[in-house]
Amino acid sequence: MHTACFVDGAFVPARSGRTFAVRNPATDAEVAQVADGWLDDARAAVEAAARAFPAWKSIAAIERARHLRRLAELMHRDAERLADLCSQECGKPLAEARTEVAYAASFLEWYAEEGKRVYGETIPASDQAKRLLVLRRPCGVAAAITPWNFPIAMVTRKMGPALAAGCTQVVKPAEQTPLSALAIAALAAEAGLPAGVLNVVPGLDAASISDAFFDTLHVRHVSFTGSTEVGRILLRRSAEQVVRVSLELGGHAPFIVFDDADLDAAVAGAMASKFRNAGQTCVCANRFLVQRGIHDAFVERFTAAVAALKVGDGRADGTQVGPLIDDAGLRKAEAHVADALARGARATTGGTRARVEGCTDRFMRPTVLTGVTPAMTCFREETFGPVAPVCAFDSEGDALRLANDTPYGLAAYVFTKDGARIVRMSEELQYGIVGINDALPATAQAPFGGVKHSGLGREGGRQGIEEYLDLRYVSWRVG
Numbered sequence: 001m002h003t004a005c006f007v008d009g010a011f012v013p014a015r016s017g018r019t020f021a022v023r024n025p026a027t028d029a030e031v032a033q034v035a036d037g038w039l040d041d042a043r044a045a046v047e048a049a050a051r052a053f054p055a056w057k058s059i060a061a062i063e064r065a066r067h068l069r070r071l072a073e074l075m076h077r078d079a080e081r082l083a084d085l086c087s088q089e090c091g092k093p094l095a096e097a098r099t100e101v102a103y104a105a106s107f108l109e110w111y112a113e114e115g116k117r118v119y120g121e122t123i124p125a126s127d128q129a130k131r132l133l134v135l136r137r138p139c140g141v142a143a144a145i146t147p148w149n150f151p152i153a154m155v156t157r158k159m160g161p162a163l164a165a166g167c168t169q170v171v172k173p174a175e176q177t178p179l180s181a182l183a184i185a186a187l188a189a190e191a192g193l194p195a196g197v198l199n200v201v202p203g204l205d206a207a208s209i210s211d212a213f214f215d216t217l218h219v220r221h222v223s224f225t226g227s228t229e230v231g232r233i234l235l236r237r238s239a240e241q242v243v244r245v246s247l248e249l250g251g252h253a254p255f256i257v258f259d260d261a262d263l264d265a266a267v268a269g270a271m272a273s274k275f276r277n278a279g280q281t282c283v284c285a286n287r288f289l290v291q292r293g294i295h296d297a298f299v300e301r302f303t304a305a306v307a308a309l310k311v312g313d314g315r316a317d318g319t320q321v322g323p324l325i326d327d328a329g330l331r332k333a334e335a336h337v338a339d340a341l342a343r344g345a346r347a348t349t350g351g352t353r354a355r356v357e358g359c360t361d362r363f364m365r366p367t368v369l370t371g372v373t374p375a376m377t378c379f380r381e382e383t384f385g386p387v388a389p390v391c392a393f394d395s396e397g398d399a400l401r402l403a404n405d406t407p408y409g410l411a412a413y414v415f416t417k418d419g420a421r422i423v424r425m426s427e428e429l430q431y432g433i434v435g436i437n438d439a440l441p442a443t444a445q446a447p448f449g450g451v452k453h454s455g456l457g458r459e460g461g462r463q464g465i466e467e468y469l470d471l472r473y474v475s476w477r478v479g
């Protein structure tokens with residue numbers, strides 16, 4: 001297991017010599033002591049990335065693609081080990097962690113190909129003595145700040161496009177889950193990635209590490225996935241060096257079920273969307289808006305499926321819902337449930353902590369709340385826990401109004417068979433991602449990101465690589 005900072009192609013201790021404990025949220029067992037990087041470690045990483053940039057941007061895209069593909073192959077080879085590490089760090093069930101490894105590798109595989117298609121343009125000039133060209137050039141060193149809920153995939157979703165574009169990168173992983181990022185760094189070294197192209201600086205003081213991203217002209221792009229609150233801080237800081245930022249922030253996804261929906265598909269979609277990673281995903285359904293005619297049948301089937309979920313240590317056989325990441329996460333989910341119950345909602349299942357033999361008390365019984373209204377906290381704030389609030393509505397207009405009544409705009413889901421309604425909802429929902437009869441829309445080929453307080457920029461798809469490219473206009477007098 002790698003536990004040191006990865007700088008300039010080598011694992012090195014933090015300059016301060018300090019380390020911090022990474023603990024399994026299910027058991028509180030110490031997984032490892034990890035280097036506690038700080039400003040000077042991050043500056044060294046930025047300098048290494050800046051030194052590596054001229055050579056990396058100059059090699060053929062097809063060569064960069066080989067490195068990325070090789071790294072993806074090594075991730076598949078070591079999938080079981082990576083999944084186990086991921087589950088230990090963030091508590092998610094092993095089956096989900098395995099899916100995350102494959103999803104993470106898919107960003108490297110997809111951008112290995114997309115990097116070959118960074119085409120330029122020629123523009124017909126009005127002066128026949130000139131040729132006008134548009135080049136797309138890698139912007140420089142890219143910095144990435146990643147969250148704990150997808151410790152592997154959030155790294156590669158930023159790394160794939162950055163490295164394919166010809167940028168070099170410094171990654172600052174979440175303090176709860178640095179080991180997965182360091183494991184990727186070790187595989188990148190094995191894949192033959194040149195020193196300095198990828199650097200990873202873990203640490204407890206995220207603000208000091210990110211200072212190194214904003215006090216230099218080398219870093220030309222900062223990509224962040226995490227809370228809206230921290231996103232705002234980074235957006236303000238980006239003004240200092242006029243650096244580009246991509247922000248993948250919080251969400252508050254409505255999951256809308258119309259009377260004409262396929263009930264089986266809607267319930268299966270609700271389960272997949274809500275309870276992945278114990279409800280700790282930015283795109284997970286936060287509010288179930290269910291039309292009155294199908295409401296009772298949906299609640300009955302959904303409640304039965306939720307009550308049957310197996311809660312436990314992510315590494316134990318058959319576990320479907322693991323622990324919350326920490327005590328604060330548990331308290332927040334509990335507070336949302338208590339607020340809803342106090343204001344008249346009813347728990348048809350769950351609502352309390354779950355006892356898991358030999359584990360911490362950080363587990364919550366998967367919960368369905370009915371009779372939820374917009375006055376309740378869970379209707380307005382991201383719960384980030386296994387809590388499914390259900391609210392009945394009458395008309396399509398009501399559903400749209402309720403769904404759009406939030407500052408967030410990451411993902412929304414609609415279950416219906418009506419084609420004209422599908423068009424209207426796709427166009428009128430104020431969200432970056434709309435899943436139509438599809439609860440799991442995220443994929444490497446498509447642009448992922450939000451509007452309003454859910455963020456700026458896109459990751460994935462051909463759009464994702466644009467974030468790392470500068471346009472250069474060349475005016476060439478030929479005669």
Ligand code: NAP
Pocket residue numbers: 145146147148149150172173174175176203204205206207210225226227228230231233247248249250251281282283382410450454455
């Ligand atoms: P967070 O507190 O914002 O942390 C995310 C990352 O930012 C971590 O690496 C954290 O480091 C770092 N950070 C914290 N304060 C910072 C500062 N002042 N300057 C620079 N970096 C700082 O978010 P979280 O609680 O880990 O993640 C949950 C949130 O992420 C949710 O709101 C969720 O919706 C969102 N999310 C969004 C997406 C998306 O694609 N839109 C995907 C996943 C999660 P430390 O760990 O060291 O504090």
